[in-house]
Amino acid sequence: QKEVEQNSGPLSVPEGAIASLNCTYSDRVSQSFFWYRQYSGKSPELIMSIYSNGDKEDGRFTAQLNKASQYVSLLIRDSQPSDSATYLCASLYSSASKIIFGSGTRLSIRP
Amino acid sequence: SQTIHQWPATLVQPVGSPLSLECTVEGTSNPNLYWYRQAAGRGLQLLFYSVGIGQISSEVPQNLSASRPQDRQFILSSKKLLLSDSGFYLCAWSTRQYSNQPQHFGDGTRLSIL
Numbered sequence: 001q002k003e004v005e006q007n008s009g010p011l012s013v014p015e016g017a018i019a020s021l022n023c024t025y026s027d028r029v030s031q032s033f034f035w036y037r038q039y040s041g042k043s044p045e046l047i048m049s050i051y052s053n054g055d056k057e058d059g060r061f062t063a064q065l066n067k068a069s070q071y072v073s074l075l076i077r078d079s080q081p082s083d084s085a086t087y088l089c090a091s092l093y094s095s096a097s098k099i100i101f102g103s104g105t106r107l108s109i110r111p
Numbered sequence: 112s113q114t115i116h117q118w119p120a121t122l123v124q125p126v127g128s129p130l131s132l133e134c135t136v137e138g139t140s141n142p143n144l145y146w147y148r149q150a151a152g153r154g155l156q157l158l159f160y161s162v163g164i165g166q167i168s169s170e171v172p173q174n175l176s177a178s179r180p181q182d183r184q185f186i187l188s189s190k191k192l193l194l195s196d197s198g199f200y201l202c203a204w205s206t207r208q209y210s211n212q213p214q215h216f217g218d219g220t221r222l223s224i225l
Contacts, residue, residue, distance in 0.1 A: 032211040043201055043216040097143050099214055103154035
């Protein structure tokens with residue numbers, strides 16, 4: 001059973017601080033990883049894709065991938081109240097054309 | 112650019128009634144298509160996925176079914192709804208052109224069973 005695991009939270013971070021979200025995956029063959037943001041009552045929205053070991057930065061977001069440790073993380077710098085949402089980590093199971101999602105981490109940015 | 116449409120946005124149905132939810136994708140050809148369900152406060156449960164017309168893979172045995180009558184149309188159906196079918200239903204697509212691409216979600220249908 002291929003799995004993606006996340007701490008459900010809630011993770012509470014003060015406004016302006018760095019929020020760090022973590023994820024582990026079980027499928028060693030996975031090559032593609034994604035972070036989605038889901039606001040309450042809305043559908044998931046893709047915010048980052050990462051395919052290689054190391055860091056990938058996009059604005060205030062940095063995704064980090066360590067394939068040896070089977071670990072993916074998302075850093076959000078200068079956290080804003082609008083970042084309060086559930087963040088879903090996902091791993092692509094490419095041989096079956098489907099993505100395995102974690103259950104999500106709820107992030108709350110306190111003013 | 113590609114867009115995905117899902118309707119209706121909300122639906123209230125009595126137990127035992129039929130269901131039909133529709134999803135269409137524009138701006139791409141031969142997409143992979145997916146149906147997910149999300150119970151309140153829970154993660155995404157993959158229900159069905161399709162890599163082509165008439166090709167449906169079921170992930171969870173249940174009283175739901177899916178069909179793909181056209182390349183960019185994906186339909187979720189039930190003959191008799193159960194209370195446990197309540198939830199947030201999401202359709203998603205991904206490109207088949209490259210094997211490592213993410214999925215993109217529609218706005219979802221919130222289904223309440225009474």
